[in-house]
Every structure is written in structure tokens, then in C-alpha cells.
Amino acid sequence: MTSSDILNEIKRIAKEVLPKGGQLILYGSRARNEATEDSDWDLLILLDKPKIENGDYDNVLYPFAALSWDVGEQISPIIYTKNEWNKYSFTPFYKNVEQDGIVLA
Template identity: 55%
Template sequence: MMIKVQNQINEQAVIDNIKQLAAKVLPKGSTVYLYGSRARGDSHEDSDWDLLVLLDKEKLEYGDFDKYSYPFVLMGWDYGQDIRPHAYTKNEWFNGPHAMFYYNVEEDKEVLYES
């Protein structure tokens, strides 16, 4: 029982830090969603953290991964967690073309951060 409680505390700490980091590194108009097993509630201790990072800009540019996604990867390393951010513009995400990945994420996603 103690292990489960500790795991819940660690999960909440990761979520809180994702929100804080998003506020620090993402431009205005951005949204971060959690999807996959962590969002569905069927994750296990070694599950990764799937993040959808939507940027309010016309197109992704060279260096956007380093500026907006990679900080989440680094944060995950600090917690011993595998955080996998996937960045898109809002236009790309919502206006297609839509692959199966889109529908899977849309089914699970929950907002972690919105600016």
C-alpha cells in the first residue's frame, strides 16, 4: 500500500512540474495534453508520459523541438521518467490530415496546461 501512495505522489509531482515547465518555456496560446495510459488511468510504474504540445503558430520551425519539446524530456530524466512530447501547430493538429494517431490521442487526451 505504501508503494502505491508514493507512486501517486510522484505522479502528481511530475504533472505539477510539467505544468510549471510549460508556463515557463511555451509561447502564449500553447496547450499541453496528456494522452495514452497515463491519461486513461491504466498506466504502470514504467509507463511513459505521452504529451501533445500544440503551439499557436503558423508552422513549426527549425529549433522548435529544442525550445519547446526537449525541456520536457530533460525534466523527465530528472524524475527518472520517460516523457515523450510531440509538438504540432494547432492548425496542423485540428485541420488534418488525420491519421490513426490523431484519433487515438483525441480519445484519451486531457488538458494539463493552457495559456
């Protein structure tokens, strides 16, 4: 499977599993067009809800893990509520995602 195919599959999964108001952002080397053969797929998932619940890990994160196994590529999703994410606005990580991130869904 090509990188383009994997990206399309990530977008397809996001449309299926993200709840209303949710967002998926690709960040890191793949977003900056600096990926190497060994680069992983860094995904930030933001949910528009008061807190992350156990079911969110199963319903939202698991499909990306399953894709990772299916295609043999490291897909690294992390999940926050939008409010939690905004609390990190002072961090270099937040700034890097804001600067380089690509909203996929």
C-alpha cells in the same frame, strides 16, 4: 518523485515554455488511468503558429527532456502546429487523443 509530483512539474514547465495560444495535452495510458510502473508520459504540444521552427525544439521540447533525465522517467513529447494537427483528424491517433487526452495547459 511521485507521479503526482511529475505531473505538477510538467504543468509548471508548460506554463513557462508554451507560447501564447499553445496547448499541452497528456494522452495515452496515463491520461486513461491505465499506467503501469513502466509507462511513459505521452505529451502532445500544439503551437498556434504557421510552422514549427528549430528554436521551438530547443525552447519548448528540451525542458521536458531535461525533466525526463532529472526524474528518471520517460517523457515523450511530440510537437505540431494546430493546423498540422487538424490535418490528422481522420487518424486513429488523433481520435484517441481527442477522446482520452487531458489538457494540462
